[in-house]
Amino acid sequence: MTQPVLLVRLRSGPGIGERRRGVHLVSAPDSVPEHLTAWCGIKIAPGTADLLPEFSGMPCELCLARAPRPILPTGG
Template sequence: MADLVSVIVRFLPGVVGETRRTSHLVPVDIDAGIPETVLTYCGVEIVRGTAEVLEAYAGMPCELCLLRQPRSGAGM
């Protein structure tokens, strides 16, 4: 079974309007690294080079990603 972690990503300025630059959560296999295209917990597809990886939330978090992320101890 893959070791998944949740990574925080946000579209780069100019890729989408400022109101859509929310911080999303993405499940990533830590052994495989970040793939060319990722799917957030809320269902948004993000292509490498169009978003930044954040160390902490910046700006508004995506509420749907927060609701859909696995809970601690629940496994991924």
């Protein structure tokens, strides 16, 4: 079973430079959380980010590095 992944980009604002506005990966929660936690570890408060319908823009490199690796079928 796989869990859906959300694509999240922080909104621009004070203290949010373009580097922090990369596309972060977040496991879709089962219920409404107090905040979202990206795979890179940043906490995203409600109203401070946009959900993206598809991947566009610069990915967060740490989120990508921490992404689970797919399990490939073995031959046989």
